[in-house]
Amino acid sequence: MSAARGPDVYVGLMSGTSTDGISAAAARFLPDGDVLGVELLGFVQQPYDASQRARLLAAMESGSARDYCMLGADLGGWLADAAAALLAESGVARADVRAVCSHGQTLWHEPGHSTWQAGESAVIAERLGVDVVSDFRVRDVAAGGQGAPLVPIADALLFAAPEHWRALQNLGGIGNVTVVPPSRGAVDPTAGVRAFDTGPGVAVIDAVARRVRPQLPYDVDGQLARAGTPVAAVVDALLAEPYFAAPPPKSTGRELFSAAYTARLIDDCRAARPTATDEDLVATAVSLTARSVADAYRRFLPEPVREVLLSGGGARNPVLVESIARELAARADAPAVRAFDAVFFDGEAKEAVAFALLGFLHVERRPGNVPGATGARGPRVLGKLTPAG
Template identity: 40%
Template sequence: MDDASALYLGLISGTSADGIDVALVSFDQGMPQLRAALTHPWPHALRERVLAMAQDLVAFDLDDFGQLDVAIGRHFAEAARRLLETSGTPATAVRALGSHGQTLRHRPGGESPFTLQLGDPSVIAESCGIDVVADFRRADVAAGGQGAPLLPAVHAMLLGQAEHTRVVLNLGGIANITVLDADGRVLGFDTGPANGLLDAWCMEQRGEPFDRDGAFAAAGQVDLALLEGLLDEPYFALPPPKSTGREHFHLAWLLRQPRVTQLAPVDVQATLLELTAHTVADAIEAHAAAATEVLVCGGGVHNSRLMQRLAEWLAPRRVASTAEYGIDPDYLEAAAFAWLARQRLLGLPGNLPAVTGARGPRVLGAVYLAPRA
């Protein structure tokens, strides 16, 4: 298949596990172009298993682990097949599928650093009839890196601008920033919690999977004592490179603050939203003080209350959705994994050592071949 005309698929389920994002991508002189996309819902019971395991809420054995790996792989494959069907794209037109998988653990520090994403790539390749590239993060971790974030290379390609410093802010379950310096340098790291904690508290208190438009948080008052206690978290003071996940910032982490049980749930939600805005703003002030605008992608871009507080914290910088530059904020991450799959097949690096801290550029991912007729 001529790579210049080939299509690629990218799939990811983020820290919040709120759906499987799928993007169909073409490339024009190496630049990714989104052709079609959708979000495929998780079955409720499977999502609950994923979240419980990711937060250490349940013990699980090797049988649980293996079954979950296959179940996630099946649903990733279902998501990919659905996009192919709705877009009228035959599987034979797709050169490869880049699957991030579902992160279960991310522990890039310590004596034996590791990162673990589930979603059996062999199951996906067999089901879709498309070669799969997966396991993108571990090569970077093996090289001494954080294994995350991996999107800054794509952010730089699509949104870098000479003579102006920009920040790209991804508001997923975890918030991360990419600093696109005017001189071409790129920095990126996870700033701390975003939708993951907000969604978890909303589900716990209201039985709703997310806080639509931030209305729950907007109805409350920020509790400064709780906010101060949360900001004492050592992660926030660590210098980059750094990355984190739901295994760190979860409800048990929140409930270590005795103040939580003394407050109305609506005030806790308001304080969690303020925590995200505060830590993002602190990170940008510390590492991108010259930035004139902050371009936002990820699910948090739809939280109008969060976007309002970010604009207030970050003023006079302009805060806007990446949609203003023709980049769909909901599917940028999935499209990036299509790009990473292409990089792997071309034998080109996918990481930025200045971002992850790896010892050097690395070709990321392993290839799982589809059955040949």
């Protein structure tokens, strides 16, 4: 009789820069030669209501110690609710969960100095009765790294192509890319892996859409952008922002692509084109994201990338996807642009699975960062453990 298997399911929780809600994924990781296989057992998304989202956004702009104290505890409860909903929907028993792995919500990110992710792990552990691994970014920052992006370890261990170079482009609130060499024959799957934030993903697009259509959470199916024409001169000027020309490793967030940045884009469009429509403003934001992605590839990706897999909320915007494909087609070695979903599983689950993997690596005492992506002094075990009891 074989020995009973211990708890081996990891629950990843992700609240991204877009502040749309919490993504929760349950996964099991399986050895597969030099890399890992992944079995996705369940995935749910818990949207934030208007008051929750307003509190998160307000905290990124200003707040009191009391505000932050209360938000941290409440967000821990919201994260626990998302994990509980995932377990109920997927049928995964709590006894089978080795750890809940929570990224929390980034409130501030100061590359080279500090980073702050809210969402009290003690609340999650108390509510669920399961070990929690959280606060993944700070160790990399302490080791001289950017603390971001952290998804590259999953891209290298789970999503590499056997025979060719692949770029995995996430289009969350912020856009980030990981470039992964072929996995077949690789002694170290992370060798040669590079990653960085390309700039805005959907944060600016969503913010502009909400400014012109307050009743909408975002530009649904890209309808506004498709009816508009970008103000190219404004995109040209915005791409002169020093961040875009800075070499990797680098990371960014709402500290740069803020409400003030959105207001500047709108004002500049109306100044450059007095007849600019609301649809033109959204189309300009889409063009900014698409061109920033293509510009980053042109500047910083010399690798022979054969395909680009798109994931995140922006991969659901057909106009943004078409724009990125069109911009990348200008390359002499134009890569194929495909949805992550077409090769693996629901791309919306990808980052939650990545944080589940980081929790798995923490438990296994294996490094979770890729120094070539973050600039850290070396590999580090990431995260902090909050025991169930």
